[in-house]
Amino acid sequence: MSILMVGSVALDDVRTPFGEVKDALGGSCSYASISASHFSDVAIVGVIGDDFPRRRLDLFRRHDIDLSGLQRIKGGRTFHWSGYYEHDMNQAHTLNTALNVFAEFRPAIPEKLRESEFVLLGNIDPDLQLEVLEQVRNPRLVLIDTMNFWISGKREQLLRVLRKSHIVLLNEAEARQLCDTVNLQVAAQRLLKLGLKRVIIKKGEHGCLMFSGDTYFAAPAFPLEMIKDPTGAGDTFAGGFIGYLASARSLNEMTFRKAVIAGTAMASFTVEEFSLKRLASLKSREIGERCDRLRNLSSFPKITIKSCQHGTH
Amino acid sequence: MSILMVGSVALDDVRTPFGEVKDALGGSCSYASISASHFSDVAIVGVIGDDFPRRRLDLFRRHDIDLSGLQRIKGGRTFHWSGYYEHDMNQAHTLNTALNVFAEFRPAIPEKLRESEFVLLGNIDPDLQLEVLEQVRNPRLVLIDTMNFWISGKREQLLRVLRKSHIVLLNEAEARQLCDTVNLQVAAQRLLKLGLKRVIIKKGEHGCLMFSGDTYFAAPAFPLEMIKDPTGAGDTFAGGFIGYLASARSLNEMTFRKAVIAGTAMASFTVEEFSLKRLASLKSREIGERCDRLRNLSSFPKITIKSCQHGTH
Numbered sequence: 001m002s003i004l005m006v007g008s009v010a011l012d013d014v015r016t017p018f019g020e021v022k023d024a025l026g027g028s029c030s031y032a033s034i035s036a037s038h039f040s041d042v043a044i045v046g047v048i049g050d051d052f053p054r055r056r057l058d059l060f061r062r063h064d065i066d067l068s069g070l071q072r073i074k075g076g077r078t079f080h081w082s083g084y085y086e087h088d089m090n091q092a093h094t095l096n097t098a099l100n101v102f103a104e105f106r107p108a109i110p111e112k113l114r115e116s117e118f119v120l121l122g123n124i125d126p127d128l129q130l131e132v133l134e135q136v137r138n139p140r141l142v143l144i145d146t147m148n149f150w151i152s153g154k155r156e157q158l159l160r161v162l163r164k165s166h167i168v169l170l171n172e173a174e175a176r177q178l179c180d181t182v183n184l185q186v187a188a189q190r191l192l193k194l195g196l197k198r199v200i201i202k203k204g205e206h207g208c209l210m211f212s213g214d215t216y217f218a219a220p221a222f223p224l225e226m227i228k229d230p231t232g233a234g235d236t237f238a239g240g241f242i243g244y245l246a247s248a249r250s251l252n253e254m255t256f257r258k259a260v261i262a263g264t265a266m267a268s269f270t271v272e273e274f275s276l277k278r279l280a281s282l283k284s285r286e287i288g289e290r291c292d293r294l295r296n297l298s299s300f301p302k303i304t305i306k307s308c309q310h311g312t313h
Numbered sequence: 314m315s316i317l318m319v320g321s322v323a324l325d326d327v328r329t330p331f332g333e334v335k336d337a338l339g340g341s342c343s344y345a346s347i348s349a350s351h352f353s354d355v356a357i358v359g360v361i362g363d364d365f366p367r368r369r370l371d372l373f374r375r376h377d378i379d380l381s382g383l384q385r386i387k388g389g390r391t392f393h394w395s396g397y398y399e400h401d402m403n404q405a406h407t408l409n410t411a412l413n414v415f416a417e418f419r420p421a422i423p424e425k426l427r428e429s430e431f432v433l434l435g436n437i438d439p440d441l442q443l444e445v446l447e448q449v450r451n452p453r454l455v456l457i458d459t460m461n462f463w464i465s466g467k468r469e470q471l472l473r474v475l476r477k478s479h480i481v482l483l484n485e486a487e488a489r490q491l492c493d494t495v496n497l498q499v500a501a502q503r504l505l506k507l508g509l510k511r512v513i514i515k516k517g518e519h520g521c522l523m524f525s526g527d528t529y530f531a532a533p534a535f536p537l538e539m540i541k542d543p544t545g546a547g548d549t550f551a552g553g554f555i556g557y558l559a560s561a562r563s564l565n566e567m568t569f570r571k572a573v574i575a576g577t578a579m580a581s582f583t584v585e586e587f588s589l590k591r592l593a594s595l596k597s598r599e600i601g602e603r604c605d606r607l608r609n610l611s612s613f614p615k616i617t618i619k620s621c622q623h624g625t626h
Binding site for chain 2: 183189205209224254298299304
């Protein structure tokens with residue numbers, strides 16, 4: 001199955017305690033599409049300026065990513081994010097966000113992509129996410145990502161997108177903010193009431209949680225002794241998750257659990273290097289090994305409790 | 314197998330957003346022993362004042378807990394903790410700690426208990442933990458719990474206890490503080506270098522991690538929509554963990570994993586009510602059901618990654 005993704009393609013300046021890069025490939029669509037391409041066919045819809053180096057598009061082409069929906073604006077400059085991380089890698093500090101061509105971006109879905117069965121609405125303005133949903137015909141699965149900026153600034157529009165989507169991806173803080181509760185179990189139940197089929201709450205080094213109306217999955221994180229650059233981890237997860245789903249024969253609880261693990265494995269590679277460096281050179285064998293390790297490090301046998309000899313029987 | 318536990322038996326005043334109790338049974342030894350008694354025989358060594366209500370000892374007796382090492386000090390007052398929790402239940406706020414008889418406590422292990430194969434050194438002064446280790450003869454497994462107060466105040470003595478123990482239990486913040494790193498993977502490796510066989514890092518609502526020289530286990534937390542009182546959760550975990558181990562025929566990686574899950578299940582009951590109320594009425598059937606649920610909510614099938622069609626092959 002083919003996946004349609006809408007989001008940003010960017011050039012990033014990133015500094016972490018382990019080094020820095022300038023004008024490196026970034027943006028939600030870049031991470032998510034390269035990640036998903038390891039499992040399925042992918043098409044992206046986004047915008048770049050004519051400052052975007054043409055050789056950077058080679059990476060997408062090498063991964064057979066459909067770029068027919070990627071607008072290139074003459075005289076425009078590409079979306080540029082600069083930021084840094086300190087020793088606590090969970091917290092990104094933004095130095096500057098230059099929207100540039102992204103400020104005027106309106107998603108135009110090429111005709112042949114409107115039949116896409118799998119749609120990833122990257123973290124963009126909820127009004128634009130709604131515009132995407134108006135153009136696609138009858139998607140089987142819509143996955144939406146968002147962020148604190150839209151939760152506080154465009155709450156009503158965001159709720160409208162959520163009501164039209166199947167699965168939402170949030171991190172812990174976003175889930176608490178959106179649902180006004182510290183308890184993630186309660187937050188997830190409130191989100192499911194909007195009509196979402198599933199809710200995925202990402203917890204960084206603590207793994208992630210997936211909720212549906214009648215199932216609950218706690219997924220482990222992949223243990224890493226060093227994280228060089230956490231940028232794009234969430235987008236890589238989203239790409240691996242939807243990529244795995246689009247490659248699966250049927251969608252049931254176990255397919256979704258395996259997709260969460262595939263996304264977790266993919267994200268663990270991204271953070272080992274700056275930008276998309278590690279993701280770009282990744283081999284399927286390595287992905288398989290990491291999924292196996294995630295299974296080994298979280299599995300345990302059935303436990304038999306002998307009838308209690310003491311106290312209340 | 315029989316377990317020897319050394320720690321506090323206390324009377325607690327606790328307030329949470331869901332209610333409050335005064336002079337309720339508390340202390341690390343109380344939670345840990347009742348928890349462990351669901352799996353194995355337990356003896357406790359500790360101290361109470363003569364203000365300690367005799368009927369409170371009935372709970373221990375009903376669970377066949379050996380009280381021969383519990384000193385009762387004439388004219389003394391029992392260790393008394395008062396504190397509260399706000400909406401973030403991960404953070405206990407102490408209002409007052411009255412050590413009372415605990416201030417002069419010196420653990421005296423009755424002769425017949427010195428042969429104990431399983432020893433839990435509850436969170437007490439490392440000097441006292443060392444005194445316990447000098448009295449026991451040849452324990453098969455020593456589990457040590459501690460806290461930030463001893464990590465900063467008695468670091469050298471604590472390191473000495475750790476070098477003589479097999480397994481240490483820490484929460485995230487304690488592991489980071491003791492090992493001077495934010496990365497828990499790195500912290501665990503540093504602790505293993507002291508000679509410990511295993512390191513367990515508790516992460517509250519995020520479950521816990523268990524490390525050995527060549528294995529790693531990420532255990533899920535039990536999902537709860539409401540936590541009434543988190544007091545004693547860590548001690549209950551320790552009790553369930555060592556209780557399960559002492560009841561097992563052999564100690565291998567899978568036994569340790571099952572013990573972590575048993576501890577997790579026990580702790581999830583404790584926090585559902587104030588003090589030991591829930592733990593005291595617990596049935597083995599309920600423990601088994603919760604262990605089964607922990608297995609169901611964290612398991613997933615093996616993942617097959619098809620050979621990647623795109624990019625680097």
